[in-house]
Amino acid sequence: MTMRPITFFRAGSIDEAVAAVSSHPDSAFLAGGTTEIDLLRLNVVQPTLLVDVNDLPLTYLEDVDDGGVRIGAMARMSDVARAPRIVERYPGMSQALLLGASEQLRNMASMGGNMCQRTRCSYFRDGQSPCNKREPGSGCSALTGINRGHAVLGTSEQCIATHPSDVAVALVALDAMIRTIGPDGTNAIPIERFFLRPADTPSIEHPLAHGELIVAIDVPALPVARTSRYVKHRDRASYEFALVSVFSAMRVDDAGNVAELRLALGGVGTVPWRAHRAEEALIGRPATPENFAAAADAEFADARTTPMNEFMVTFAKRAIVRELSEVTS
Amino acid sequence: MAINQSTAPAETGLRGPRGEPVTLDVNGATYAIELEPRVSLLDALRDHLDMTGTKKGCDQGTCGACTVWMDGRRVLSCLTLAYSCEGHQIATIEGIAQDGELHPMQQAFIDHDAFQCGYCTPGQIMSAIALLREGNATTDADIAEHMSGNICRCQAYPNIHAAIREVRDADDGG
Amino acid sequence: MSPVVGKPVNRVDGPDKVTGTGRYCGEIVLPGLAYGLIVGAAVANGRVVSIDETAARAAGGVFGIMTHRNTPKVANQPRLIPSLAGQPAPGESFFPMQDDVVHYWGQPVALVVADSEEAAAHAAALLDITYEPGVPVATIADGRASATQAKTLFGGLMPATDERGDVEGALAAAEVTVDATYHFAANHHNPLETSVTTAQWDGDRVTLWDSTMGVRASQLTVASLLGIPLSDVRVITHFVGGGFGSKAMVWPHVTLAAMAARHVGRPVRLALTRPQSFTSNGHREEQEQRITLGAGRDGRLTAIRHRKLSVTSPFDDWAEPATGVSTQIYGCDNYLGDHQLIHGNTMTPTFTRAPGESLGSFTLETAMDRLAYELGMDPIELRIMNHPPVDNHGNPWSSDGMADCLRRGADLFGWAGRDPTPGTRQEGNDLIGTGVAGAGYPVAFMMPVQHARARIFHDGSVVIQTSAQEFGIGVTTSMSQVGADGLGVDMDVLRFEAGDTDLPNTTSAVGSMGATMQSSAVHNAATTLRNDLIAHAVNDGKSPLHGLSPSSVKVADGRMTSTLDPSIGESYADLLQRNRLLDMEALGSWTPPGMDTPHGLLTFGAQFAEVAVDKDLGLVRVRRMTGVFAPGRVLNPKLARSQLLGGMLWGLGQALLEGNQIDRQSGRWALNNLGEYLVPVHADIPDIQVDFVEVEDDVVGPLGVKGVGEVGQVGAAAAIANAVFHATGRRMNELPMTAEVVMNGGGPG
Ligand SMILES: Cc1cc2nc3c(=O)[nH]c(=O)nc-3n(C[C@H](O)[C@H](O)[C@H](O)COP(=O)(O)OP(=O)(O)OC[C@H]3O[C@@H](n4cnc5c(N)ncnc54)[C@H](O)[C@@H]3O)c2cc1C
Numbered sequence A: 001m002t003m004r005p006i007t008f009f010r011a012g013s014i015d016e017a018v019a020a021v022s023s024h025p026d027s028a029f030l031a032g033g034t035t036e037i038d039l040l041r042l043n044v045v046q047p048t049l050l051v052d053v054n055d056l057p058l059t060y061l062e063d064v065d066d067g068g069v070r071i072g073a074m075a076r077m078s079d080v081a082r083a084p085r086i087v088e089r090y091p092g093m094s095q096a097l098l099l100g101a102s103e104q105l106r107n108m109a110s111m112g113g114n115m116c117q118r119t120r121c122s123y124f125r126d127g128q129s130p131c132n133k134r135e136p137g138s139g140c141s142a143l144t145g146i147n148r149g150h151a152v153l154g155t156s157e158q159c160i161a162t163h164p165s166d167v168a169v170a171l172v173a174l175d176a177m178i179r180t181i182g183p184d185g186t187n188a189i190p191i192e193r194f195f196l197r198p199a200d201t202p203s204i205e206h207p208l209a210h211g212e213l214i215v216a217i218d219v220p221a222l223p224v225a226r227t228s229r230y231v232k233h234r235d236r237a238s239y240e241f242a243l244v245s246v247f248s249a250m251r252v253d254d255a256g257n258v259a260e261l262r263l264a265l266g267g268v269g270t271v272p273w274r275a276h277r278a279e280e281a282l283i284g285r286p287a288t289p290e291n292f293a294a295a296a297d298a299e300f301a302d303a304r305t306t307p308m309n310e311f312m313v314t315f316a317k318r319a320i321v322r323e324l325s326e327v328t329s
Numbered sequence B: 001m002a003i004n005q006s007t008a009p010a011e012t013g014l015r016g017p018r019g020e021p022v023t024l025d026v027n028g029a030t031y032a033i034e035l036e037p038r039v040s041l042l043d044a045l046r047d048h049l050d051m052t053g054t055k056k057g058c059d060q061g062t063c064g065a066c067t068v069w070m071d072g073r074r075v076l077s078c079l080t081l082a083y084s085c086e087g088h089q090i091a092t093i094e095g096i097a098q099d100g101e102l103h104p105m106q107q108a109f110i111d112h113d114a115f116q117c118g119y120c121t122p123g124q125i126m127s128a129i130a131l132l133r134e135g136n137a138t139t140d141a142d143i144a145e146h147m148s149g150n151i152c153r154c155q156a157y158p159n160i161h162a163a164i165r166e167v168r169d170a171d172d173g174g
Numbered sequence C: 001m002s003p004v005v006g007k008p009v010n011r012v013d014g015p016d017k018v019t020g021t022g023r024y025c026g027e028i029v030l031p032g033l034a035y036g037l038i039v040g041a042a043v044a045n046g047r048v049v050s051i052d053e054t055a056a057r058a059a060g061g062v063f064g065i066m067t068h069r070n071t072p073k074v075a076n077q078p079r080l081i082p083s084l085a086g087q088p089a090p091g092e093s094f095f096p097m098q099d100d101v102v103h104y105w106g107q108p109v110a111l112v113v114a115d116s117e118e119a120a121a122h123a124a125a126l127l128d129i130t131y132e133p134g135v136p137v138a139t140i141a142d143g144r145a146s147a148t149q150a151k152t153l154f155g156g157l158m159p160a161t162d163e164r165g166d167v168e169g170a171l172a173a174a175e176v177t178v179d180a181t182y183h184f185a186a187n188h189h190n191p192l193e194t195s196v197t198t199a200q201w202d203g204d205r206v207t208l209w210d211s212t213m214g215v216r217a218s219q220l221t222v223a224s225l226l227g228i229p230l231s232d233v234r235v236i237t238h239f240v241g242g243g244f245g246s247k248a249m250v251w252p253h254v255t256l257a258a259m260a261a262r263h264v265g266r267p268v269r270l271a272l273t274r275p276q277s278f279t280s281n282g283h284r285e286e287q288e289q290r291i292t293l294g295a296g297r298d299g300r301l302t303a304i305r306h307r308k309l310s311v312t313s314p315f316d317d318w319a320e321p322a323t324g325v326s327t328q329i330y331g332c333d334n335y336l337g338d339h340q341l342i343h344g345n346t347m348t349p350t351f352t353r354a355p356g357e358s359l360g361s362f363t364l365e366t367a368m369d370r371l372a373y374e375l376g377m378d379p380i381e382l383r384i385m386n387h388p389p390v391d392n393h394g395n396p397w398s399s400d401g402m403a404d405c406l407r408r409g410a411d412l413f414g415w416a417g418r419d420p421t422p423g424t425r426q427e428g429n430d431l432i433g434t435g436v437a438g439a440g441y442p443v444a445f446m447m448p449v450q451h452a453r454a455r456i457f458h459d460g461s462v463v464i465q466t467s468a469q470e471f472g473i474g475v476t477t478s479m480s481q482v483g484a485d486g487l488g489v490d491m492d493v494l495r496f497e498a499g500d501t502d503l504p505n506t507t508s509a510v511g512s513m514g515a516t517m518q519s520s521a522v523h524n525a526a527t528t529l530r531n532d533l534i535a536h537a538v539n540d541g542k543s544p545l546h547g548l549s550p551s552s553v554k555v556a557d558g559r560m561t562s563t564l565d566p567s568i569g570e571s572y573a574d575l576l577q578r579n580r581l582l583d584m585e586a587l588g589s590w591t592p593p594g595m596d597t598p599h600g601l602l603t604f605g606a607q608f609a610e611v612a613v614d615k616d617l618g619l620v621r622v623r624r625m626t627g628v629f630a631p632g633r634v635l636n637p638k639l640a641r642s643q644l645l646g647g648m649l650w651g652l653g654q655a656l657l658e659g660n661q662i663d664r665q666s667g668r669w670a671l672n673n674l675g676e677y678l679v680p681v682h683a684d685i686p687d688i689q690v691d692f693v694e695v696e697d698d699v700v701g702p703l704g705v706k707g708v709g710e711v712g713q714v715g716a717a718a719a720i721a722n723a724v725f726h727a728t729g730r731r732m733n734e735l736p737m738t739a740e741v742v743m744n745g746g747g748p749g
């Protein structure tokens, strides 16, 4: 526990915000604060300057390229979830948002901040245990520790921390684009390249330069997403991160074959997990429970488990099969 | 586009880390106090403004005891810096009863015995009133889901639901 | 008989709670208040090698840093004895920061005091502490080989073994046997207010605002540890944000707050952070229980063997007793109950709501369900036929009600016509099942004489006082009711004052005993004062009641009238004013019957649950719960219902969500916040129904009040587990019954 002395700056413009952070090595953006203040208090992050970006004009939602939506980075989760164009075009994304955190947190949390939220791994959060993500090279306590909730996909010998976001699962399925402005100008990062697997550098979670500000998230037009869904399975009925969550958008053609499929998983991966293998296994094939099961098997073929989180593989496969079967019927 | 370094904040734009004057608008009144930037809205209320009705249950965003409204929306004061609240209107449990007259939600909580130790209660009430305003309390399942950010360890939940239903239905009728 | 006792009166402290004006112990404003923060050990076993304070002292705002090097030695370390006994009641027979040895993760190794909470937290993080770590042993898995048979439990108050008849012989001869082993994860109380103490010295006297379940226990313990007279320690507690056992005993931080205030020469507030609340006020210990039942084909129990293995601290033989109910709720001539302990690197475990019997009963009541299936009998009938009219010593129950609770519950729940075949009901992806369990919780008369004072002023207003206080159970309200009826005044003119050791003694309201103890003392004080006032009137030549026999005077609304002619009478106020008496007062006392009273003492109940189990994913959701209880006289049904509801939902949490374990590498609790240690939220709450069976009890005190704080939880988890079996055909041998436990067929055992 700490509350280190900090300097505070309320940015009046994007340029000001980017300049303020990029010119101070120990600085960070402060959006809703639901990750940043929590981790500051836990001594997991140690900024000395916080640059408040809440006044920036980034709370908008607007249409782009025939049917896509651009979401300002400072739009709040609760507002995005209930925005009519999100509810109509991407219902699964709306559901993912509403099933995350609590109403109070959703009123605070920004979409940009959500992309940058940190893992809930308790060894990371305790500020003390060996943890490669928090302190590169110190080891990973979770590998041989309590790891019931840890990831089974995309892990490495260095880190098995689960990515906690719900909405990011929807966004990877939708091939969203992260738009940024940084000290070196603007950038657009396809979302799957935004979330980095731990590999040998678990402390590096995304490709943003220091001081690079997410300004918007573009969600492309995708007709099949109009029937998308998000189911979140968890121990308690609400106010908990996912044990396993499934985002799906599927179209089955008249012959009963899967014509289009977007499938992504939460709770099981070190990053919001796009189920590419399952998608490939199914597209063009009959939409049957057997094929769904085979696709789920393919997705988890390389899963790496521990005795405590082994059940997640079965759990997730069953969740996938159920979800796709329900969508089909 | 490259960022012009000249737009870096003037030294005057940086505040802290020592205490500096801050103006907070709480329950319609303006308070000028000296605070360090690291102070949360929750601690500012409790330790600097002596408004201890807003409770600290976790300081981690996991319980809802610290729920207040910012510009009419319910938020968690433990994860909000007081400095970020300048220019915004904060409402706390202390401002809910008007002229000594309990708000219908407060009265309903008493009538339905919707608390035991009372420590979660201000947060529950701030959430419950906001919930009705948000309009997401149509079914029992809606109420339960949208109140789930407020933990009651005494498990007064069934009674809280009854209190909320009563106020909702009275509102609808009137 | 009485106008307000038994009525569903609203809580008298409701307005303070709904407006946020009630002051809890961390909300006391004192000039010059400083903020303390404990620094907990980052190893679970070993030694503190060095503490470098340089950076912390330079951080600004720091008034003082205490470590083992400068912390005063305690004068007298009392042994652990439950606070109900009315003696010093340390949570563990150990006080930290007396030397450099670390026994458990989070054990206080330093305390920082600063001018703000933030400054204290920052300085604490800057303390550079190095350890010489040892290998921690803190779990059953690691300590099993070192387990030993405990001699006594509960600080020596209870024998650890309870044996009668010939269990082995009876089991060998039994026509039917059931044998089951369970593993239970540890539980943490997590009241919404973490423990906090504000300490202020005035010369040699210290005042503590302490979030305790019993001010007297704090006073006795702190005085003993500091070596100062009781008269120099005052403890004040007006509001407590829940306890559930975590505030029943007095943990080191309370005395550390007093020490810190003396150290810095200022008042100090010492609050535990939420993570610290997992390492500072005990827990329900990790445990394993094994039960073996023997019965005849007719369903009569012939043998019960019930054993528990659990982890305790290096200093104390603590185990929550598991066999206090299983030894007596069902009649059985051959019984063995015992407790084995592993001394490991944890702090001393402690009372946690429905201590002991919630898990002891889980074991017994799920075993009874297995037996019912073995025999093909209805589980309700099996219980009723085995429930005896006397306890295990042959003493009649002070009051019973068990069978009525089961029958009433069955009616309310709709038990009749249930197809007992498991796995037959499915709705969508969910398997549906229903289950039942019996409930009992001991009434423990280990406390000393209880006192209360009633005082009436010459305007007719009344103050009733006793020391032990409110922490959510509603004593402020129910004692106002008891006092008003006892004295014969309206509740509006009466104020109940409590939560201050300067007031007459009552013991910590723990073990569900608060209402019994306090109502007895308050009732006696109020009726004594009433009798004194009546005696005064009939002896007063100027009173219209002069010359009447006291027994022919009755009182209502503060007015004494003749029972023969209601027009003859006068008010208390008139009597006092005429006699120029500014007030009159009486002390009431109540001597508990004692542990050896020749009566069986249990509060009974019955629990029913309906669950939906996701057939593929193993997730269990409770749909309905019904609980019926026989807690003697119900002082206030509204509050009693709330307490029982709370207990039942605690049972739901215990069944499905709540479990903590120690990381075997570090010895640290794996979960240390409310985001991961899952307690039920609004969305987890089923349809829930509570009812009472009224039983008269003239043994447990003048009003016949048994407790409602614990029994609501007993049996709730068992009813849920029995329902999960009915739904799935799989027995659950682990709590909590998380998805993987259910998916994998119930766990070991
Ligand atoms: C108790 C609890 C439960 C939760 N449950 C869920 C859940 O179920 N599902 C879920 O998805 N999430 C959940 N969350 C996480 C929550 O959604 C995130 O904390 C939130 O989205 C972060 O957004 P923020 O605006 O508060 O970010 P902040 O906390 O302000 O910032 C987070 C990080 O992002 C950086 N940052 C912020 N904005 C930008 C930007 N525009 N560009 C670049 N960097 C930026 C900050 O510097 C910081 O490092 C939960 C959080 C809590 C506390």
Ligand code: SF4
Pocket (backbone or CB within 6 Å): A119, A121, A122, A123, A124, A130, A131, A132, A133, A134, A139, A140, A141, A142, A143, A158, A159, A160, A161, A202
């Ligand atoms: S899993 Fe990752 S975050 Fe967790 S301890 Fe290992 S390295 Fe750290």
Ligand code: FES
Pocket (backbone or CB within 6 Å): B055, B056, B057, B058, B059, B060, B061, B062, B063, B064, B065, B066, B067, B076, B077, B078, B079
């Ligand atoms: S104190 Fe803010 S959520 Fe718990």
Ligand code: FES
Pocket (backbone or CB within 6 Å): B114, B115, B116, B117, B118, B119, B120, B121, B151, B152, B153, B154, B155, B156, C192, C241, C242, C472
């Ligand atoms: S009333 Fe005690 S936590 Fe809700």
